[in-house]
Amino acid sequence: MAGTLAEKVWEAHLVRQGADGAPDLLYIDLHLVHEVTSPQAFEGLRLAGRPVRRPDLTIATEDHNTPTLDIDLPIADLTSRTQIDTLRNNAAEFGVRIHSLGDADQGIVHQVGPQLGLTMPGLTVVCGDSHTSTHGAFGALAFGIGTSEVEHVLATQTLPLAPFKTMAITVDGELPPGATSKDIILAIIAKIGTGGGQGYVLEYRGEAIRRLSMEARMTICNMSIEAGARAGMIAPDETTFDYLKGRPHAPEGEDWDTAVEYWKTLRSDDDAVFDEEVVLRASDLEPFVTWGTNPGQGLPLSANVPVPAEIADEGERVSAERALEYMGLEAGMPLRDVTVDTVFIGSCTNGRIEDLRSVAKVLRGRTKAEDVRVLVVPASARVRLQAETEGLDVIFKEFGAEWRNAGCSMCLGMNPDQLAPGERAASTSNRNFEGRQGKGGRTHLVSPLVAAATAIRGTLSSLSDLDLEGDVDLTTFDGTPLAPLTAPSFV
Amino acid sequence: MEKITTHTGVGVPLRRSNVDTDQIIPAVYLKRVTRTGFEDALFAAWRSDPSFVLNQEAYSAGSVLVAGPDFGTGSSREHAVWALKDYGFRVVLASRFADIFRGNSGKQGLVAGMVAQEDIELLWKILEAKPGTEVTVDLETRTVHADDVTVPFQIDEYTRWRLMEGLDDIGLTLQNEADITAFEEKRAAWRPKTLPAKHLPKVDIEPARPVS
Numbered sequence: 241m242a243g244t245l246a247e248k249v250w251e252a253h254l255v256r257q258g259a260d261g262a263p264d265l266l267y268i269d270l271h272l273v274h275e276v277t278s279p280q281a282f283e284g285l286r287l288a289g290r291p292v293r294r295p296d297l298t299i300a301t302e303d304h305n306t307p308t309l310d311i312d313l314p315i316a317d318l319t320s321r322t323q324i325d326t327l328r329n330n331a332a333e334f335g336v337r338i339h340s341l342g343d344a345d346q347g348i349v350h351q352v353g354p355q356l357g358l359t360m361p362g363l364t365v366v367c368g369d370s371h372t373s374t375h376g377a378f379g380a381l382a383f384g385i386g387t388s389e390v391e392h393v394l395a396t397q398t399l400p401l402a403p404f405k406t407m408a409i410t411v412d413g414e415l416p417p418g419a420t421s422k423d424i425i426l427a428i429i430a431k432i433g434t435g436g437g438q439g440y441v442l443e444y445r446g447e448a449i450r451r452l453s454m455e456a457r458m459t460i461c462n463m464s465i466e467a468g469a470r471a472g473m474i475a476p477d478e479t480t481f482d483y484l485k486g487r488p489h490a491p492e493g494e495d496w497d498t499a500v501e502y503w504k505t506l507r508s509d510d511d512a513v514f515d516e517e518v519v520l521r522a523s524d525l526e527p528f529v530t531w532g533t534n535p536g537q538g539l540p541l542s543a544n545v546p547v548p549a550e551i552a553d554e555g556e557r558v559s560a561e562r563a564l565e566y567m568g569l570e571a572g573m574p575l576r577d578v579t580v581d582t583v584f585i586g587s588c589t590n591g592r593i594e595d596l597r598s599v600a601k602v603l604r605g606r607t608k609a610e611d612v613r614v615l616v617v618p619a620s621a622r623v624r625l626q627a628e629t630e631g632l633d634v635i636f637k638e639f640g641a642e643w644r645n646a647g648c649s650m651c652l653g654m655n656p657d658q659l660a661p662g663e664r665a666a667s668t669s670n671r672n673f674e675g676r677q678g679k680g681g682r683t684h685l686v687s688p689l690v691a692a693a694t695a696i697r698g699t700l701s702s703l704s705d706l707d708l709e710g711d712v713d714l715t716t717f718d719g720t721p722l723a724p725l726t727a728p729s730f731v
Numbered sequence: 732m733e734k735i736t737t738h739t740g741v742g743v744p745l746r747r748s749n750v751d752t753d754q755i756i757p758a759v760y761l762k763r764v765t766r767t768g769f770e771d772a773l774f775a776a777w778r779s780d781p782s783f784v785l786n787q788e789a790y791s792a793g794s795v796l797v798a799g800p801d802f803g804t805g806s807s808r809e810h811a812v813w814a815l816k817d818y819g820f821r822v823v824l825a826s827r828f829a830d831i832f833r834g835n836s837g838k839q840g841l842v843a844g845m846v847a848q849e850d851i852e853l854l855w856k857i858l859e860a861k862p863g864t865e866v867t868v869d870l871e872t873r874t875v876h877a878d879d880v881t882v883p884f885q886i887d888e889y890t891r892w893r894l895m896e897g898l899d900d901i902g903l904t905l906q907n908e909a910d911i912t913a914f915e916e917k918r919a920a921w922r923p924k925t926l927p928a929k930h931l932p933k934v935d936i937e938p939a940r941p942v943s
């Protein structure tokens with residue numbers, strides 16, 4: 241029977257088919273754990289006297305609470321320290337592998353899985369974190385779960401699940417220069433809405449997607465959850481295999497060949513039926529920014545802030561009014577006139593090596609706008625090492641940016657990296673909710689390239705606002721891997 | 732888990748759509764490592780506003796939240812459900828819920844019932860006209876009753892059954908342990924294992940320092 245990619249992966253993990261309205265029982269290949277959503281799950285195991293069924297399919301890392309400065313000193317915030325200590329103790333007690341602060345494999349959980357080669361096509365991957373959808377970029381069925389489910393997976397390595405619906409999102413054509421995969425996903429969310437993906441697994445396909453690097457694909461799948469979807473997926477191809485080959489946990493020898501042969505079958509059949517289909521033309525896209533307080537409130541940078549009075553739908557109008565008030569924006573003003581205080585480059589959406597490279601290319605030899613604070617936070621310690629090997633850190637520092645240690649950082653402000661009340665940020669992260677980056681903080685979601693241009697000009701800007709010299713090759717910003725490296729590759 | 736068949740309690744009209752989990756419980760409260768005691772964190776940012784619905788005497792002891800569409804979007808934090816439960820809510824009604832929130836609710840014994848938006852408006856009117864009105868939610872008949880109005884709600888069969896039986900998910904799954912073991916025996920060799928750990932060369936990480 242013809243099937244979609246998601247259905248194929250689902251079927252390969254059926255432990256038990258649900259009968260009489262009961263959900264299916266699905267086997268979980270890889271369980272990623274971090275300090276925020278796991279303490280109560282381990283506590284639950286302890287209370288029930290249950291062990292972790294498969295410590296060898298489980299891995300933990302510290303990311304949400306970790307400071308990005310002075311990581312060799314004790315964590316000043318007591319609750320953050322407690323949460324991290326709790327994770328360390330739980331990992332030791334239950335025999336779970338952990339990558340702690342200061343370890344080269346520490347970092348945001350959605351970077352650590354891929355860089356170690358643990359995330360692969362055809363797996364089921366879960367984590368107590370909604371952005372687990374990131375791993376779908378490899379053709380894995382990957383989704384966020386709640387703490388009860390974390391406990392369930394720890395205890396049984398399975399999850400009872402009702403099948404998802406499937407939606408195909410085809411992005412045809414080629415991205416214009418200066419537009420990136422972040423703009424693709426922001427445009428998709430603006431189109432289908434923050435609830436548009438509810439109950440669905442989104443499968444991204446089409447020429448524009450095929451041309452993207454793994455990093456750029458991860459950006460897209462990462463934000464599937466912002467459209468309300470459970471997961472996002474991209475069928476694996478040579479780009480995927482090249483990324484995985486030689487990574488520490490990637491299959492080797494005969495196993496590699498068997499795996500690749502299987503992975504090549506992981507695509508939606510031509511006659512597969514999706515519950516919903518959406519088509520987008522990449523060539524129509526331009527850099528996107530959000531103006532409101534949910535990721536669906538986004539517009540091309542060349543647009544003006546919406547005028548609520550002109551919005552017909554009452555719910556949307558009220559929500560736009562509220563958003564503008566919170567964001568301190570005037571209706572109808574050009575988005576390009578919005579001045580920012582902070583530029584944050586990082587997170588599991590855009591804190592990867594490709595992102596840092598493209599930002600460095602723009603910043604090199606330029607100077608930061610006065611009074612703008614620029615934070616560059618690599619997604620993992622390996623990404624940081626890689627960037628330093630390539631000399632990117634020097635470019636950032638000369639530009640006037642702060643070069644930090646790895647973690648979630650200002651993406652959600654659980655560590656000291658926060659916005660002050662009323663402070664405005666251009667952020668490469670994924671959520672612009674009220675107070676997300678600090679109480680009263682205002683967030684505009686942007687691509688790394690827009691973040692870079694904004695750091696130079698101090699107002700929301702794209703590359704086209706810069707006087708780019710000939711040495712900045714725009715064609716390498718479409719997400720395809722940048723020039724081959726002379727430096728050893730870690731990530 | 733406590734069995735729940737019907738619940739009666741004060742209804743609280745929350746006239747907002749897209750209430751995301753950051754609003755239900757801001758991230759700063761996620762640092763706690765306990766499973767209870769989150770009542771103070773619920774809607775923390777809004778609670779400082781005296782006009783916020785829960786700050787009004789008549790609603791403050793509410794246990795049935797009637798909210799706008801797309802409740803519980805955003806982060807998967809289960810703390811959102813704990814906070815609602817710790818505050819005293821047993822039921823949330825909305826026309827649409829975020830999937831993860833709905834899943835988390837079912838597991839924690841919080842009823843997340845889907846009610847058509849026009850019926851939500853009806854309930855809002857009643858609850859606002861007569862603050863303190865009790866709402867009865869009946870899982871048996873899948874109905875919500877307030878004042879002289881009875882409207883249906885939807886909830887998936889399996890969650891309803893588990894709520895009514897008060898069944899723990901893990902216990903249920905472990906009844907099928909033989910199936911899990913059989914599945915594990917067939918797993919392909921290429922599928923990754925986190926242990927024994929394989930690493931790239933060990934490298935020391937330099938701590939970043941504040942820029943003065």
Ligand code: SF4
Pocket residue numbers: 303304348349350369371587588589647648649651652669670
């Ligand atoms: S970087 Fe942000 S979105 Fe990603 S895991 Fe961390 S907090 Fe969540």
